Amino acid sequence: MRARPQLKPIAVIRRPSEVILVGRALEATYLDDTDGSTSALLDLLTEGKHTVGELPAAMGARGYTVTGAEMAAAVEALDEVGVLLRAGSDDDLAPSTRRRHESNLRFYDLYAGMRRTSADHHRAMARADVLLLGAGGMGSGVLQSLIGLGAGRIRLVDCDTVEEKNLARQFAYGHYDIGRPKVTAARDWARRYAAGDTVVEPIHEEITGADAVRRLGAGADLVICAIDTPDDVHLMVNEACFDLGVPFIAAGLQYSMLFYWSVQPGVSPCRLCLELGRDEQSATMPELATQHVLRSTDKVNRATGPIAQLLAGFVTLEAGRYLTGTDAPVAAATYHTVELTDGMRTSRESWARHPACRLCARTAAVAVA
Ligand SMILES: [Zn+2]
Numbered sequence: 617m618r619a620r621p622q623l624k625p626i627a628v629i630r631r632p633s634e635v636i637l638v639g640r641a642l643e644a645t646y647l648d649d650t651d652g653s654t655s656a657l658l659d660l661l662t663e664g665k666h667t668v669g670e671l672p673a674a675m676g677a678r679g680y681t682v683t684g685a686e687m688a689a690a691v692e693a694l695d696e697v698g699v700l701l702r703a704g705s706d707d708d709l710a711p712s713t714r715r716r717h718e719s720n721l722r723f724y725d726l727y728a729g730m731r732r733t734s735a736d737h738h739r740a741m742a743r744a745d746v747l748l749l750g751a752g753g754m755g756s757g758v759l760q761s762l763i764g765l766g767a768g769r770i771r772l773v774d775c776d777t778v779e780e781k782n783l784a785r786q787f788a789y790g791h792y793d794i795g796r797p798k799v800t801a802a803r804d805w806a807r808r809y810a811a812g813d814t815v816v817e818p819i820h821e822e823i824t825g826a827d828a829v830r831r832l833g834a835g836a837d838l839v840i841c842a843i844d845t846p847d848d849v850h851l852m853v854n855e856a857c858f859d860l861g862v863p864f865i866a867a868g869l870q871y872s873m874l875f876y877w878s879v880q881p882g883v884s885p886c887r888l889c890l891e892l893g894r895d896e897q898s899a900t901m902p903e904l905a906t907q908h909v910l911r912s913t914d915k916v917n918r919a920t921g922p923i924a925q926l927l928a929g930f931v932t933l934e935a936g937r938y939l940t941g942t943d944a945p946v947a948a949a950t951y952h953t954v955e956l957t958d959g960m961r962t963s964r965e966s967w968a969r970h971p972a973c974r975l976c977a978r979t980a981a982v983a984v985a
Contacts, residue, residue, distance in 0.1 A: 885967055
C-alpha cells in the first residue's frame with residue numbers, strides 16, 4: 617500500500633509503560649508502551665511521511681526491530697479505532713476546492729480513515745441531489761447550510777412569497793425581496809453566495825399530495841420535509857419516499873419543543889409505523905409524537921432566528937450522514953426533541969416497526985422489533 621498513514625490531531629497522553637489516545641467521542645484507547653516502541657511509532661505516524669512498507673526501516677533507525685507484518689497489523693488496528701488519516705489525501709482536490717472547503721474537510725477528518733478519506737466525503741456531498749420541501753425558516757436555513765457544505769444540486773419547492781415577518785428568521789432573504797417568490801429569491805442568494813457551486817432549482821409550487829413529492833423527487837438522494845401543511849404531510853412524504861427508495865428527514869417546532877426525525881425506507885421503521893402504533897408507543901414517546909401526528913393545532917409561528925438555525929443545523933447534520941456516510945443517521949425512526957422552556961432539555965426515543973405497516977411489509981429487510 618502506497619498510502620501514508622497519519623495520526624489525527626487527537627490528544628496523546630504518555631505515561632510510563634502506556635500511551636492513551638483520546639479521540640472521537642472522548643473514547644480512550646490504551647496502548648502498552650513498555651519498551652517505548654509504541655511512542656516511537658506514534659511519533660512517526662504524526663509525521664505522516666512513511667508508507668506502511670517504509671515503517672520497519674524508520675522504526676529500525678529509532679532502535680526498534682519490527683517486521684512489515686507487525687507494522688501492517690498496528691496500522692490496521694489504529695485505523696480500526698478511528699485515529700488515522702491517509703496523509704495528503706486532500707491533494708487530489710483542486711486547490712480552490714481545498715481552500716473553499718477547508719473547514720468541511722477538517723470536519724470529515726473526524727470520520728475519515730485509511731480507506732475512506734475526507735476528500736471522498738466531500739465528493740459525495742458535491743454529487744448529492746436533494747429535494748428540499750419548504751423555503752421558510754427551517755428550509756431556507758437548511759438550504760444555506762447545504763450550500764456551505766457544497767451540495768451538488770438542490771430542488772427547492774415552496775409556494776410562498778417573501779413577507780416582512782419572514783425577516784425575523786429567514787436570512788436568505790432581505791427587505792429587497794419582499795413580494796418575490798421565496799424560491800427565486802433563494803436561488804438568487806445561492807448564486808451570489810456560491811457562484812453556481814450548488815445548482816439551486818426553484819420550483820414555485822404547493823405540495824398537496826404524495827404524487828407531487830414522487831414527481832419532484834425522482835432521482836434525488838434525499839428528501840427534506842421543511843413544511844407543515846397539509847396536516848398529513850409527513851405521512852404523504854413517507855409514502856412517496858418509499859416509492860422513490862430515498863430517505864427523508866422532517867423537523868419542526870411544536871409550541872416550545874424542537875423536534876426532528878428521519879426515515880430510511882426498507883432499513884428503519886417508518887412514519888406510518890409510528891402512526892399505527894401510537895397507542896402502544898405512547899408510554900415512551902413524547903406526547904406530541906404519538907397523539908397529535910395528524911392534528912397539529914398550533915399554527916402560530918413563534919420560531920425566531922436562533923430556533924430556525926438550530927433546527928436547520930440538526931437537520932443538515934442528519935442530511936450529511938445520509939449523503940456522505942460519515943456515520944449512521946442518528947434520527948432514523950428516532951424522535952429527537954429539544955425543549956426550549958426547560959433548560960434546553962433533550963430527549964430521544966426510537967419507535968418500532970408496526971406489524972400492520974403496509975409500506976414496511978414491502979421490504980423484508982426491516983426487522984419487526
Ligand atoms: Zn412502516
